[in-house]
Amino acid sequence: xxxxxxxxxxxxxxxxxxxxxxxxxxxxxxxxxxxxxxxxxxxxxxxxxxxxxxxxxxxxxxxxxxxxxxxxxxxxxxxxxxxxxxxxxxxxxxxxxxxxxxxxxxxxxxxxxxxxxxxxxxxxxxxxxxxxxxxxxxxxxxxxxxxxxxxxxxxxxxxxxxxxxxxxxxxxxxxxxxxxxxxxxxxxxxxxxxxxxxxxxxxxxxxxxxxx
Amino acid sequence: xxxxxxxxxxxxxxxxxxxxxxxxxxxxxxxxxxxxxxxxxxxxxxxxxxxxxxxxxxxxxxxxxxxxxxxxxxxxxxxxxxxxxxxxxxxxxxxxxxxxxxxxxxxxxxxxxxxxxxxxxxxxxxxxxxxxxxxxxxxxxxxxxxxxxxxxxxxxxxxxxxxxxxxxxxxxxxxxxxxxxxxxxxxxxxxxxxxxxxxxxxxxxxxxxxxxxxxxxxxxxxxxxxxxxxxxxxxxxxxxxxxxxxxxxxxxxxxxxxxxxxxxxxxxxxxxxxxxxxxxxxxxxxxxxxxxxxxxxxxxxxxxxxxxxxxxxxxxxxxxxxxxxxxxx
Numbered sequence: 073x074x075x076x077x078x079x080x081x082x083x084x085x086x087x088x089x090x091x092x093x094x095x096x097x098x099x100x101x102x103x104x105x106x107x108x109x110x111x112x113x114x115x116x117x118x119x120x121x122x123x124x125x126x127x128x129x130x131x132x133x134x135x136x137x138x139x140x141x142x143x144x145x146x147x148x149x150x151x152x153x154x155x156x157x158x159x160x161x162x163x164x165x166x167x168x169x170x171x172x173x174x175x176x177x178x179x180x181x182x183x184x185x186x187x188x189x190x191x192x193x194x195x196x197x198x199x200x201x202x203x204x205x206x207x208x209x210x211x212x213x214x215x216x217x218x219x220x221x222x223x224x225x226x227x228x229x230x231x232x233x234x235x236x237x238x239x240x241x242x243x244x245x246x247x248x249x250x251x252x253x254x255x256x257x258x259x260x261x262x263x264x265x266x267x268x269x270x271x272x273x274x275x276x277x278x279x280x281x282x283x284x
Numbered sequence: 285x286x287x288x289x290x291x292x293x294x295x296x297x298x299x300x301x302x303x304x305x306x307x308x309x310x311x312x313x314x315x316x317x318x319x320x321x322x323x324x325x326x327x328x329x330x331x332x333x334x335x336x337x338x339x340x341x342x343x344x345x346x347x348x349x350x351x352x353x354x355x356x357x358x359x360x361x362x363x364x365x366x367x368x369x370x371x372x373x374x375x376x377x378x379x380x381x382x383x384x385x386x387x388x389x390x391x392x393x394x395x396x397x398x399x400x401x402x403x404x405x406x407x408x409x410x411x412x413x414x415x416x417x418x419x420x421x422x423x424x425x426x427x428x429x430x431x432x433x434x435x436x437x438x439x440x441x442x443x444x445x446x447x448x449x450x451x452x453x454x455x456x457x458x459x460x461x462x463x464x465x466x467x468x469x470x471x472x473x474x475x476x477x478x479x480x481x482x483x484x485x486x487x488x489x490x491x492x493x494x495x496x497x498x499x500x501x502x503x504x505x506x507x508x509x510x511x512x513x514x515x516x517x518x519x520x521x522x523x524x525x526x527x528x529x530x531x532x533x534x535x536x537x538x539x540x541x542x543x544x545x546x547x548x549x550x551x552x553x554x555x556x557x558x559x560x561x562x563x564x565x566x567x568x569x570x571x572x573x574x575x576x577x578x579x580x581x582x583x584x585x586x587x588x589x590x591x592x593x594x595x596x597x598x599x600x601x602x603x604x605x606x607x608x609x610x611x612x613x
Contacts, residue, residue, distance in 0.1 A: 101326045112479065118413035119398075120405035138401045139394020141336040142412040145478040145601065150332040154394045163394025243608055246326030250611040254477045254484065255409050261476040261487040268472075268495035269465030275499070275522045276356050280364040283514035 099238075101246045104183070105130060105151045105168035107233035112253045113165075116146035121165070128197075128233055129170035137164040148229060148251035170233075197233060204237055211239075228253045325604030332479045334601030335594065340392035342590035344385055345471045348419070349498025349586070350505060351381025352464030355426055357502055357519070359461040362454065369511050370457070371437060374430040376505060377460060381467065382423040389419070411474040418470055422463040429456030468498035475597060481610035482543040482600035483593075489533060490593070496526040497562060497586040504579035512575060520570050520578060527585070528563035542609035543600065551595035558589025 111130045114122045121136035122143060132143075132152070143152050143165050152167040171181035179185070184194035193200060204221045211219035222242050223235035229251045242249050291313035301308045325331055335341075358373035390399045402416035432453035436446060472494040476487030483490070500523025503516045534555070538547065545551050562585025569578035600606050 099326065101329060115407075115409050116412060118405070118407065118410050118416055119401040120407075121401070136398075136401055136404070137395070138398035140402070140412055141392075141394065142410070142474075144333045145335045145475075145480055145483075145597070148332065148479045150330060150479075150601075153333055154336045165394075243325055243604075246329050246331055246604065248331050248607055248611055252479070252611070254479050257477040257484050257487045258409065258411070258473065261411075261473040261491060264488045265466070265469035265473050265491035265495065268469045268492045272353060272356055272465055272468070272495055272499045273461070275519060276360040277363070279515040279518040279522070280360045280366070283518045284364055284366065 099244050103151050104234050106149050107170060109230040110228060110253045112146040112148055113143035113152050115255050116142045125172055127175050131169055131172055132165050134161055134164055139163040146254050148248055207237060222247055224251050227251055228256050330602045331604045331607040332601050334598045337594055340388045342594045344388040345590040346587050347380040347384045349468040349494055350501045351377045351385060352467035353499040353502040355460040355464035359458050371433060372509060373506060374433055377426045378430045382427045385419060411477055415470050415474055418463055418466045422460055422467045425456045425460035425463055429453055429460050432456060469495035480597045480601045481606040482545045482596045485539050485543050485610060489530060493530050496523050499523050500582050501586045504582045507575055507579045524563060524567040528567055531559040531563045542606050545596045545600035549599050551599045554588055554592030554595050558585045558592050561585025
């Protein structure tokens with residue numbers, strides 16, 4: 073799935089200019105779950121509530137989640153949160169489900185179905201990536217030099233299942249330029265923890281051995 | 285605003301362009317309060333989500349640290365035959381690690397009644413999962429260890445049974461010390477391995493800080509309970525010295541915009557106040573022999589800095605510029 077802006081409605085795309093020249097460029101903010109290839113929330117979840125489904129999406133099993141909140145700070149895209157109080161089943165983690173229920177019935181996700189400009193497209197990842205690349209080329213040829221696909225395959229996230237065709241830098245769309253899965257920080261943090269553990273034991277033994 | 289300012293130049297440029305070409309290209313100038321906001325990212329919207337954790341979590345970090353390191357002190361005391369101190373330390377470990385910590389953790393959950401789901405899986409790549417298992421293992425060692433030690437001390441059972449209790453007390457208490465060191469330090473890993481810039485940039489410092497603050501706090505509580513012995517005083521010196529070094533480390537190891545939540549805002553003040561109280565101030569007070577004051581200073585500092593780190597997470601996670609800047613490291 074990806075989002076692009078090919079059918080100009082109301083002339084959102086003002087012209088082939090870079091972002092700093094054109095203050096009226098149409099940008100968007102999408103809180104859709106990116107369904108990362110390596111998902112930070114899935115790794116962080118201590119209950120096993122967050123799983124990878126057979127369609128490749130990342131899903132929160134609502135009945136298992138106990139609302140510890142660790143996935144919230146483990147998502148590099150900030151798309152998962154605790155369900156706030158007035159909503160039913162509040163307290164548990166919630167995010168875009170990739171319309172798992174619809175996909176199981178052979179239907180496309182609701183956002184792709186409803187989008188009037190067909191900017192949101194659903195399909196096989198390979199097809200979409202090819203289509204996206206083709207469209208980027210097309211745009212660049214017609215003067216949109218800063219057109220690019222936002223699909224961070226080079227970072228520890230290793231690619232996303234909901235990617236975007238954007239003009240200009242990802243920052244303007246609230247997208248992190250180099251999203252990382254936080255498990256890459258575990259090694260140095262645990263090393264430090266073990267070193268502290270050993271130092272504390274040694275300090276305690278020394279304290280009693282020499283000062284009592 | 286002077287006649288040389290960039291906006292003045294840009295306006296003159298536009299005027300010239302309009303005069304010559306009859307049409308202008310590009311944008312004009314930004315004025316204060318103007319209609320086009322120039323905020324970082326998407327109109328200043330957070331890129332990652334700040335932590336949802338409330339006061340229970342920093343308080344748990346505080347009590348978990350005390351509990352874990354009390355078990356270490358208890359083990360040291362047992363080895364060197366300070367049985368009274370070992371008993372007191374195990375009471376401290378069992379109450380704060382076996383009762384207070386689980387209560388605080390469960391209170392913080394969005395759905396407290398599902399807390400047992402924490403033990404549904406074992407995931408070594410999730411610090412939260414490891415923490416749940418560490419806390420459980422700690423409780424399962426500290427509480428039986430305390431009971432066995434008390435029964436043995438009061439000679440409730442005769443002969444062989446008492447010898448067995450002595451063995452059980454030793455085994456469980458040493459076990460609780462091992463899990464205790466992890467209980468006091470894993471919390472640093474927990475917040476260090478996240479997407480919050482000010483946290484993950486200091487993932488090496490955090491376990492040292494939390495673990496050492498735990499050791500110093502455990503010693504401080506025991507001193508305030510009346511155990512004014514040289515061994516605990518040494519641990520107080522050690523912890524305050526390490527915390528002072530960490531204060532220097534934090535003020536040297538700056539990452540500019542990426543971790544400005546630590547150096548600016550109210551969150552920065554909480555960190556600084558906490559670190560001064562459990563670092564240099566505790567060290568100086570102890571140096572002049574003012575042990576109870578040093579102990580109180582250290583405890584308040586350890587507590588304040590735990591709240592400070594959670595506050596830092598909230599500020600840093602809401603700041604899109606920090607997220608962008610941190611990704612350049």
